[in-house]
Amino acid sequence: MKILVCMKQVPQKDAPLKLNESGTWIREDVSYEVNEPDAYALEEALRQREKHKGEVVVITSGPARAQQVLREALAKGADRAIHLEDDKFVGFDAFNTAKAFATAIKDEQFDLIFTGLQSDDYGYAQTGVILAELLGWPHATIIMQIEKNDSGIRVKRELEAGYFQFVDMPTPAVLTIQSGINKLRYATLIGIKQAKNKPLRKVPLAEVQAAIGENLQKIEKLYIPQKTKKTERIEGAPAEIAKKLVDKMKNELRVL
Amino acid sequence: MADTILIVVEQREGKLNRVSFETITAGQAIAAATGWTLEAAVVGAASVAPEIASKKLAKVYAIESRKLAPYTPDAFAAALKQFLASHPAKLVLMPHTYQVRDFVPKLATSMGRTVISDCIGFKHESGKLVFTRQMFQGKLAADVSFTSEAPWFSTFQNGAFRGDKAEDGASAAPVETVNVEIADGVIRNKPQEVFKEAKQAVDLTQAEVIVAVGRGIKEQKNIEIAKQLADALGGDLAASRPICDSGWLPMDRQIGSSGQTVAPKLYLALGISGAIQHIVGMKGSRAIIAVNKDSEAPIFEIADYAVVGNLFDIVPPLIEEVKKAKG
Numbered sequence: 001m002k003i004l005v006c007m008k009q010v011p012q013k014d015a016p017l018k019l020n021e022s023g024t025w026i027r028e029d030v031s032y033e034v035n036e037p038d039a040y041a042l043e044e045a046l047r048q049r050e051k052h053k054g055e056v057v058v059i060t061s062g063p064a065r066a067q068q069v070l071r072e073a074l075a076k077g078a079d080r081a082i083h084l085e086d087d088k089f090v091g092f093d094a095f096n097t098a099k100a101f102a103t104a105i106k107d108e109q110f111d112l113i114f115t116g117l118q119s120d121d122y123g124y125a126q127t128g129v130i131l132a133e134l135l136g137w138p139h140a141t142i143i144m145q146i147e148k149n150d151s152g153i154r155v156k157r158e159l160e161a162g163y164f165q166f167v168d169m170p171t172p173a174v175l176t177i178q179s180g181i182n183k184l185r186y187a188t189l190i191g192i193k194q195a196k197n198k199p200l201r202k203v204p205l206a207e208v209q210a211a212i213g214e215n216l217q218k219i220e221k222l223y224i225p226q227k228t229k230k231t232e233r234i235e236g237a238p239a240e241i242a243k244k245l246v247d248k249m250k251n252e253l254r255v256l
Numbered sequence: 257m258a259d260t261i262l263i264v265v266e267q268r269e270g271k272l273n274r275v276s277f278e279t280i281t282a283g284q285a286i287a288a289a290t291g292w293t294l295e296a297a298v299v300g301a302a303s304v305a306p307e308i309a310s311k312k313l314a315k316v317y318a319i320e321s322r323k324l325a326p327y328t329p330d331a332f333a334a335a336l337k338q339f340l341a342s343h344p345a346k347l348v349l350m351p352h353t354y355q356v357r358d359f360v361p362k363l364a365t366s367m368g369r370t371v372i373s374d375c376i377g378f379k380h381e382s383g384k385l386v387f388t389r390q391m392f393q394g395k396l397a398a399d400v401s402f403t404s405e406a407p408w409f410s411t412f413q414n415g416a417f418r419g420d421k422a423e424d425g426a427s428a429a430p431v432e433t434v435n436v437e438i439a440d441g442v443i444r445n446k447p448q449e450v451f452k453e454a455k456q457a458v459d460l461t462q463a464e465v466i467v468a469v470g471r472g473i474k475e476q477k478n479i480e481i482a483k484q485l486a487d488a489l490g491g492d493l494a495a496s497r498p499i500c501d502s503g504w505l506p507m508d509r510q511i512g513s514s515g516q517t518v519a520p521k522l523y524l525a526l527g528i529s530g531a532i533q534h535i536v537g538m539k540g541s542r543a544i545i546a547v548n549k550d551s552e553a554p555i556f557e558i559a560d561y562a563v564v565g566n567l568f569d570i571v572p573p574l575i576e577e578v579k580k581a582k583g
Contacts, residue, residue, distance in 0.1 A: 013471075013529060014550050017395055026392070036498075094361070095370055120393055123532070124373050129329075129361035138444040139329065141358045158514060159450060160354050168446040178514070180501030216370035216404040220386055225397040231562045241563055242573035245545060246581050248561060253543045255465050255489070255522045256581050 001054035001148070003045040004108070006101060006115040006127065007038040007073060009066040013120070024219055025091070034069045037116025041177035043184050044146065045114055046077045052148055055079045057108070061089035061100055067200070074195035075187035081198070086205035093215040094122070098130040103208040110172055112153070117142050117176040125176075132174035139174040140167050144181050259292045259346035259406075264336065265308055266353055267301040268327070269450065272308070275351040277419030280311050282378070282412050283349050284423055289380040292346060296429075299335055300324025305431045312425040315432065317343070323438040329359035330443045335436045336363050343434070345407050347385075352411035364409045371409040372400050374532075376416040389413075393531045394554035414513070414536050458492070458508045459516075465491030466520045468511055468538070469499055472527015472548060472567055476504040481571050482526055488578040494518070496534045512537035526567045530555030547571075 011017060015030040045056045058073040060066050061084035070081035084100055092100065113135075115128035132139035144164065145156035152170040158178050159165055187195075234244050250256040263283045265276035280296065287294040295315045296308050302318035309316045319339050323331050340348070350356045352374045364371045377388040379399065386399040387410050402408045460466060467486035473479055479493075486493040493509060500510040511518055512534040523541035528534060530546075530553055538544070539558055546559035547567045556562045563570055 011392065013393070014553075016552055017392055019396075026396070093370060095365065098365075120531075122391060123389075123393070124371075125357050126361040126371060126373060129358070130365045133362045133365040139362070140445060141329075142354055157358075158354070160513070161517075162452055162515075163450050164453060165450045166448040168448070170444055179497060183503070214403060216402065217372055218401050218403050219398045220401050221399045222391065222396055223398075225390070225394070225557065227557055229558055229560070231556060231559050234561050234563045238565070238569040239573045241565065241570055242577040245561065245563070245574060246577040248545075249489075249522065249578075250581055253522050256578065 001052045004113045008035040010121040041114040075192040081200040094126040100208045103211040113174045128176040141176040262345040263296040272304040277422045278417040280422040281417040309429040312423040313429040332359040333363040463492040468494040470496040470528030529553045
């Protein structure tokens with residue numbers, strides 16, 4: 001099975017974010033990490049390859065810094081990587097990102113493409129489904145299990161409120177992977193060493209430019225959300241805070 | 257002719273998803289601001305049309321084909337694309353549910369259009385319509401506009417508007433059935449029956465006090481102090497998704513969009529940053545106390561009482577004080 005995993009580098013979860021001068025994006029000088037659901041997507045691809053043989057390829061778009069997620073993926077066991085490298089990719093909407101990916105892989109023949117179910121930065125939850133439509137492939141979203149069968153694959157979709165559903169579908173297909181589908185592995189020292197010699201293809205913006213149009217949506221303004229709720233800060237030494245909280249629980253919230 | 261806003265309500269297995277009323281409230285607000293005509297459509301379940309038609313809407317469409325049940329993204333996208341070709345809309349609104357997330361990006365892409373997804377509000381200023389959505393897990397908000405031609409697609413986050421505020425119409429809106437043709441071969445997925453995993457052992461929806469832990473708990477063994485606090489309070493222990501994903505607590509203790517939705521008298525969030533997916537499951541709590549060392553954690557946006565500090569410093573004395581108070 002030949003699997004492509006789309007991965008994204010996003011600001012670290014607890015990184016303090018600052019707005020840029022025009023208030024349209026964050027300042028880039030923050031720490032980054034791999035988008036969490038994408039890490040699960042990679043893990044699932046590696047497990048499928050262990051079961052069925054084949055190849056795992058990872059792809060990302062973004063500036064030079066984004067190469068880090070590919071290096072980590074190679075260290076964990078991915079076979080090769082594709083980096084659409086340009087600062088401009090950061091500002092692409094999901095439609096353009098998917099078009100760039102579709103163009104970059106046009107000469108490849110994958111059986112499956114995995115993405116995380118959404119990104120921690122934009123949170124559009126769309127790129128995988130758009131990519132499927134651009135490729136003319138079927139897709140399924142929020143996947144918790146993947147089994148190969150004679151006619152293609154059987155996947156387990158997570159629905160809301162504790163419901164699930166199995167779906168049989170042909171391949172090639174795009175699946176968006178839910179966090180928690182598996183247990184993540186760590187990169188080994190040997191893996192990290194080997195990663196240095198694995199192929200990483202860089203795709204400049206010019207190579208995909210012809211497929212890219214104007215973004216179909218535009219961030220007019222990015223800002224710190226206005227607080228709608230009155231929050232009381234409880235301060236002091238830990239023992240003091242504990243006393244104050246118990247006082248609130250007893251006299252205001254009446255749960256004690 | 258005035259522009260049209262079309263709300264696509266959600267049905268699952270022939271039953272109306274109540275979150276659709278929130279989308280109707282949103283649509284009514286946008287219609288009031290823009291003067292556009294408001295219509296609704298239900299795909300593949302005409303039986304829910306009358307329930308929708310009681311709301312203040314110009315018209316309700318029942319989009320029908322026997323290929324629309326069971327739900328598949330291929331059939332839903334094809335049906336709506338066909339419908340929109342004969343019934344042009346300026347703006348198409350839907351709730352941001354798992355089902356909508358499954359087909360609306362496909363639908364929009366097939367029409368060369370885009371979706372502004374998971375919105376929490378809108379603004380209509382000097383003739384321009386922008387949608388507000390959360391970014392970076394709720395740390396920032398963005399006003400986003402469409403730069404493409406209509407139809408514009410937009411989805412609203414659960415709880416962004418109040419479903420009980422959807423206005424009733426003076427009389428029932430007319431319902432029109434529109435049959436669509438879905439060619440053989442369009443549907444590629446074969447969905448099986450929807451099912452629930454083995455019964456949930458824990459029902460947190462009835463809990464009066466919930467102590468919930470997030471990543472800030474650091475290690476599985478540390479969950480013990482949260483459990484002690486929950487026990488002292490006579491409450492239940494719960495967690496955010498990453499904790500359950502790691503197997504530190506069973507999945508049936510998970511609060512959020514993929515877990516349980518709760519509304520206790522007190523929700524005590526320990527080391528939970530407050531990702532949107534978690535917040536939708538607990539923001540209805542009567543009171544929220546949040547303990548987190550990151551003063552910018554989004555959980556503080558919705559907390560009644562905020563403690564910026566290390567939970568490992570705060571929780572042990574808190575357990576003692578609670579025990580004392582209980583006598």
